[in-house]
Amino acid sequence: MFESLKKKFSRTSDKLEEELIEEAQEENNLEEESGKKFSFFSFGRKDKKEEDDSESDVAEIPQEVESIQETDTSDNETSDDKDEKSGFWSFGKKSGDNKKESQEEESAEEIQEEEEPKKPHFWSRNKDKDSSEETDEDEEPSGMFSFITAKTISEKHLEDILWELEMGLLEGDVAMEVASAVVDSVKDDLVGRKIKRSNDITEYTYNALRNAVAEIIDIPGKSMTEMIETKKAQGEPLVVMFVGINGTGKTTTIGKLANYYLKKGYTPVIAAADTFRAGAIEQVNYHADKVGVKLIKHQKGSDPAAVAFDAVEHAKAQGKELVLIDTAGRMQTNTNLMDEMKKIKRVAKPDLVVFVGDALTGNDATQQASKFNEAIDLDGVILTKADADSKGGASLSIGYVIKKPILFLGMGQGYDDIKEYDADWMLNQLFSESGEEVNINEA
Structure with missing residues (x-):
């Protein structure tokens, strides 16, 4: 349900993150740090702890290559996916861990030095990677950045982004007064926010949009x-x-x-x-x-x-x-x-x-x-x-x-x-990943 609105909400977060990161890069106010880059919808997951545990299990699989064939069908699928993406390092992993990791770190540094002069570097290098690659922090850059000096979201940062959001809502058949109410609420919520890490941008945008929509869809009345x-x-x-x-x-x-x-x-x-x-x-x-x-x-x-x-x-x-x-x-x-x-x-x-x-x-x-x-x-x-x-x-x-x-x-x-x-169920539909919580008998 509501896939079009979900994409527009997620894109608003992406655009704001892109805007702030590119500005910080020009100011030499940006550094990459270790950690997982959150997706927009990760803040709405009900079972986030379970998912984190699952991701941890997946990360350990390459270190147990010899036991892959002894696992059940679901484990085989996860391992096969992992080998398909990174088979070049899984061969001979046990005998050459340290050497291989050193080569990969040197390779990542060379890539960073070659691409650093490009303005979109900090944003685009991880933009198209799927979620499974992003979770493998040992093999790929984390995609998370921090600002050396905290940045403050201003109206200037939001002007084009909120205009795009409003146009997107109207294209999605949202009534004019509703689109305006959502945009005004998001603006009031975000302007003046101080940002230290890139994940903060995603979280604050997610919460601002969710709060705006919650006010719209919760009309009091008896059942x-x-x-x-x-x-x-x-x-x-x-x-x-x-x-x-x-x-x-x-x-x-x-x-x-x-x-x-x-x-x-x-x-x-x-x-x-x-x-x-x-x-x-x-x-x-x-x-x-x-x-x-x-x-x-x-x-x-x-x-x-x-x-x-x-x-x-x-x-x-x-x-x-x-x-x-x-x-x-x-x-x-x-x-x-x-x-x-x-x-x-x-x-x-x-x-x-x-x-x-x-x-x-x-x-x-x-x-x-x-x-x-x-x-x-x-x-x-x-x-x-x-x-x-x-x-x-x-x-x-x-x-x-x-x-x-x-x-x-x-x-x-x-x-x-x-x-x-x-209204709570509806809000979860609007701010959950595709396929989550759509079973009406479980809602």
Whole structure:
């Protein structure tokens, strides 16, 4: 998820590090030191200690070449990778350790002397190395530098970098006001920071971006589950009305939510209040049958407000805790359909009006939510197809723009593929390496 945003965040850190290191090089204020150069995402790893232990084990493998074939399959893979990258020194390692290490140190010094006059030297020499090469500190330069005199991040250092970040966010379908808020927050956080080591730049940039995004995505609001419990204590069902344009997955989302709350021990009922299309009634009927919940429906062309009203009365009479009202998809510019939606709201008196938007439409979803919010006053948002969203613009923007919380995320096509929104989980998705923490059942 959100690979595009991750790259932009990481690039911001890289650019700032490049800027400060090149300036320090011109000032003769830079020296290389031993130690591991951290990647941008290493600060977000949950199991960093385990990874460090694993890296330590990998570093020891070349010293035990004779026992490689006795290891299991996973060890063989690690050793093979290591030999492939550095086979020239692994041969005869036991008899010639000291001599070989001396030759490598002399070779590294010669390379440094040849390249030192070049301005990009300190930055570029390790820039393209993969993470496994960077961890092998005995064979490669560490890539970490310190400043003889601590450097202070100024607005001058950030001007071009933050402009590039803002443009990148806009290209990722992040709303203008959100992009500006992120950039302003990062600037306030970084200007004046004193830097002693290159790793400090990465850490401070990571924290500045993470704090900025945390403020954006954490919109206060009660969860739907909490509201069901509150209404249940009052002897009433929670009534939820779903709105949005055609094709966003609104009806499928209702089926997922019915299944979600059935498994939590509640009894939902669905109202087929999209009476404009016979196909819409058949579709919601299909989902209701699949998950095993009651559907309240009328004939095509009947009053959708009446269907919603009957569903609420049925829930009250049967002691059901949740009413899910499906409404016709409509463009936010269609005045007649928007008025019909307002009528449903007046009659059914929903506790929640939820906008269902397609995360893949990016800024369009944010604009649609804004229009619906103006017309009917939304209470929350559900984003579908969030698992396929590489840009992340809608997920980052929509709640902040309309000042209403995201309630759920659609994470796949199955009925179980829906996740109750959690800002901390979202933050980890935005600031973790590719593939980390995407299993919704473990979140």
